[in-house]
Amino acid sequence: MPHLFISYAKKDTRQLALALADALNNIDGLTAWVDRSLRAGRAWELQIQEQIDRCDAMIVLYSPDINRHKNGKPESYVLTEIAYAKYTAHKPIIPVMAQTTDPPISLTMEHYIDFTMDGLTLDDLVAALCDELEVEHSASGASVAPLPQPADPTAAAIQHARAFTGKRNRDWQPYVTTFSDLKIPDMPFCLVPAGEFIMGSDDIDRAKPAHPQIIEQPYWIAQYPVTNRQWFMAVQAGVVSEPHNIGDVLKWYRDDAMLDAPVAGVDWFMARDFAAWLGCRLPTEREWEYAARGVENWVYPWGNDWNPDFAVWSENSDGKPAVVMAKPEGASWVDARHMSGNVWEWTSSLYEAYPYHPDDGRERDTGNSTDVRRVVRGGSFFFNSDVARAAYRYSRYSSYRFYSSGFRVVVSSILI
Structure with missing residues (x-):
């Protein structure tokens, strides 16, 4: 037999x-x-x-x-x-x-x-x-059943994410889906499981000290930064205005060849308002970093060694963002793309000293105050590899207008 x-x-x-x-x-x-x-x-x-x-x-x-x-x-x-x-x-x-x-x-x-x-x-x-x-194909019982299809694969994935205890990034199998009840129903989101990781880095002054964090609940992070195409939809809905006219930002925004490149030249308030209209929010810097580096605390989204071909940065960008489908090899452990390079990404977090505590006021609602600094992450097409590390953090005033600033959004798994 x-x-x-x-x-x-x-x-x-x-x-x-x-x-x-x-x-x-x-x-x-x-x-x-x-x-x-x-x-x-x-x-x-x-x-x-x-x-x-x-x-x-x-x-x-x-x-x-x-x-x-x-x-x-x-x-x-x-x-x-x-x-x-x-x-x-x-x-x-x-x-x-x-x-x-x-x-x-x-x-x-x-x-x-x-x-x-x-x-x-x-x-x-x-x-x-x-x-x-060379075995006769005769079943001992009924004919072979069709492949089983889960009644709700997303619910099953969330259950698995809540129970995740893996110690290696490869222990998690990426799960990506879309949500029909969002204003942009074809936007893909990556499921980020519960887990533990080391936030920060002792060899980056802005990210000292390295310290442990526990992610108690899974969440969803957008697979890509928000694109010009998606931003245009919010402009048409009267929610936000066009990006700020800085450098070539409007040229990129209006170029059909860059519809799927990250929107750039948006300040924090614009990003916040877009996220709220969509039915999402901006990620905290803790959520952003965990989705980028994982339970193994990788230096970069793809591993511990810099690879110049895995990111859109100063040496290969031709001075502008790239479409979000580029560089799939640079995906993080949850399959989030462009978390190193392309555009800086706004987070919800106020820029405060480490260690990070979510209840110490850095995630408080400051309304429309312009005199507070927010954390941005990921580096951009204009910067070198030093700032593309997953632990690197930088700050900008909420109203700051810069031609390489973009963002991505998150949504809690509890809401899905």
């Missing part, structure tokens, strides 16, 4: 892997193992190796996340499983192209089952695997 091990990337193909395991276990003469059967109290890596040793063949589900190392992110554990199965355990491997991507180098010569073609069902995949294994 062939026993199968299913290797997959949780970010992309968790649902398919679980459904496939159930379907294969329904076939006479087959058993399949997937990692939902890991036992508490034992090292998960050893359990994985034991299961590979026990299997007769490994099924590998190809998807983009297995190649995340090409974007400077930590290597997918799927590649480790492949290497162990192929070179140590000497197991046959049956690749399945679940989502379009490049096969790993170690399997470039192996033929794969293509599951990306339109119209294919899970039953088709099971039949193809049975053919490869």
Whole structure:
């Protein structure tokens, strides 16, 4: 009786892997193992190796996340499983192209089952695997059920985010969605889980001292800074005015090629009013930094080493912001983009000395006072890499007008 091990990337193909395991276990003469059967109290890596040793063949589900190392992110554990199965355990491997991507180098010569073609069902995949294994495709019970679809995947994601206890950024699988009840319903938001991190940095004068923070509730942060296109919608609604006429700001704002670049030249009050109209708010600087660096306290959104190709900054910007779809490789652990470079981002926080305490008055409502300084984060297309660090903080008066100032918004998970 062939026993199968299913290797997959949780970010992309968790649902398919679980459904496939159930379907294969329904076939006479087959058993399949997937990692939902890991036992508490034992090292998960050893359990994985034991299961590979026990299997007769490994099924590998190809998807983009297995190649995340090409974007400077930590290597997918799927590649480790492949290497162990192929070179140590000497197991046959049956690749399945679940989502379009490049096969790993170690399997470039192996033929794969293509599951990306339109119209294919899970039953088709099971039949193809049975053919490869020379097992008769006859289920012991009812026909294979369709892939399960959660009734409310966002609610399930929030529940998972509240219970998150991971110690590595890669322990969190990004979840991005939109909210139909916002004024701009197609704006994507990244779910940021509860957790702990170290805020600040002892080697940045403005960010001393480094100190622990606990994020008790998950929240949503916009995947991108607010764009010219989105700002125009608020102008049309009579909520805000055009950006301030500073430098080339209005030229960028009115350029069709820059509709999806971050809006720039907005002061704090304009950003606040836009966020309120949208149904959101500005992030606190604590929320901003946690979404940027994660539970591992990365120096930059993508890791601890500066990569000049991952951000829009003074050396590659041509003196202007870039469209927000650029530089996806610079995404943070929750998949928020452009948290280093492109535009400075306003936060709700008053600029006060560290350590940060949310109840010490720095998050108080100061109305329309212009004599208070607010924290901005992230650096911009005009600045160098020193200020692009996730812990770097700078301040500007709320009414300050600068041609590289933009913002992004957040919303509490409790409100969704």
